[in-house]
Amino acid sequence: MHIKALILAGGSGTRFWPKSTQEKPKQFLKITSNELTMIQETFQRIQKLVPKENIFIVTNKNHSHHIFEQLSISKDNVIFEAMAKNTAAAIALGISKFKNDDLAIVLPSDHYIQDVDEYVKTLKVAADFALKNEAIVTLGIKPKSAETGYGYIEVKKNSLSKSDTPGVIRVKRFHEKPNLETAYSYVESGNFFWNSGMFIFKVSTMWNAFKKYMPDLYKAFEKLRKIHDLKDISNVYPSLDSISIDYGVMEKADNIFVIPSDFGWSDVGSWDAVFELSQKDENGNYSSSKRALFRDSKNCAVFADNKTVAIAHLDDIIVVVNDEKILVIKRGTTQDVKKISEEF
């Protein structure tokens, strides 16, 4: 038995335009740190628990150069999808390299975690529980607000839902991103947690779940996972359904558990989210560029690397600069960035 981490890095969003592009999505950008990209932070963080040789990354071939530029990782530990097929396929592909009794920790590549010690402690509890039980363990974040951008994990309130392990609760149901009204009711009830997209399970447990809930996927990988060799993946991958692990497994299985977690997590889904996480000056301004000037301006942010940016007589403005492209947007509206990026 080994503990193995599987980092999912196949995403290709443009919510961070003009910094992010199809070619260089968020996980390969410095977003929450001036020194490290999101995937570098993820890779560094999980090494507190998992030795480097046991960390694997599933990604897209087009992003291969970013991976090897940014991470000191063996080629054997990088698994290329033949094409993007959502998280269920990516996880099946990744764990095909693992043995049945391995413990797998599945991690998004582009999330922010403030308290790494608490994070590692939580993962240890999850790993321990998953090894001892036929369970898929998720980390659920105690909600800070009625966020409509996250999926939610619902637990039963009564004591029956508690497992034998303190802090681990049986999941009642997974919920997709709610509307605002529903989100409020979730948060108010106290039985709901944000779905962090982190999953911990014995490899055999996940194969059993795939067998039961996604039999086509299971069959497609049946041969590959026995020889732990993915060279025939291009014969298999194109025919797979593009389904998320949440929809394909989590919403259906009955052996899902959640650990309510509180280590300062954010999926950093927009420039507004980055601004929330940033260290602001006494006027509420933040700049990632050393050559920024805020004149008679409050609650503004500049993400501009080495460009010189002056903001004057304005409040609540976010400015993002990347090479020849500039975004100037009202704070609180950056969920709109993806649509804006499509105009160019």
Add this chain to the structure above:
Amino acid sequence: MHIKALILAGGSGTRFWPKSTQEKPKQFLKITSNELTMIQETFQRIQKLVPKENIFIVTNKNHSHHIFEQLSISKDNVIFEAMAKNTAAAIALGISKFKNDDLAIVLPSDHYIQDVDEYVKTLKVAADFALKNEAIVTLGIKPKSAETGYGYIEVKKNSLSKSDTPGVIRVKRFHEKPNLETAYSYVESGNFFWNSGMFIFKVSTMWNAFKKYMPDLYKAFEKLRKIHDLKDISNVYPSLDSISIDYGVMEKADNIFVIPSDFGWSDVGSWDAVFELSQKDENGNYSSSKRALFRDSKNCAVFADNKTVAIAHLDDIIVVVNDEKILVIKRGTTQDVKKISEEF
């Protein structure tokens, strides 16, 4: 007698930062046109009245390459100041090349004029009057608002102030830039005009004025102007006082006349002024870049050449981009740009 134009192009402001710099001030930038720089527009415009060989430019040696890159002009027609010494010295220097019976038209290099035909017509009236009278003629703009950024020309209300030539009025007094209250009273009185900085006079008339009101300046140029050769200028120039023609002559002389003019003039003193002059779309937005997007935004302007700029969910914003520098400023506050430029 020849009609000669003298374009004053020695200015070095940074009111158009980050586009303008000490090294490349406004007159050498495309500000009110996407095709021509301010000085190119000035040079082209005056050729409707004055043949190219009679157009002279006084400028700073540091700007020499801009002049010859932007204008098809003979070296003999470009006069370099040894150093910046304000407009009285620049005019004395320029007209030293002219003969006493020449008619000189002094023009700023960086102003906007909408109706060129009307402008030429007005200059013709001025030239005719100045040739026939021992007069310095100025063009006074009918004020559109209580502008505090302009000097004002006051005339007497009664008919005594009228000259024999229709449209030409004797000046009572020149006034420097007023405060807002004073500016309101000027505009209300109906006896005040904006000082456009354009002056038309016989060369001998100006020398007489210099002799009377700026005797040191007169003496300094006494020898040079007789030989029409400026090679000894560097011996003369450093000792000159740095005084504007308004202060040195116009506020003192009694033979100053004004032609109330209405040809759509602006000194284009700020980004706000440029925005005022620009052709806006149905949402009141203007862009000098073809790759600009205004999303749910009104009354915004982008001055960014070939950069891509998106403005989203914002009103009344001006964005200026030059290479590695970006200004984002509230409309109506761009008089502050000079100070902002000093921070970098």
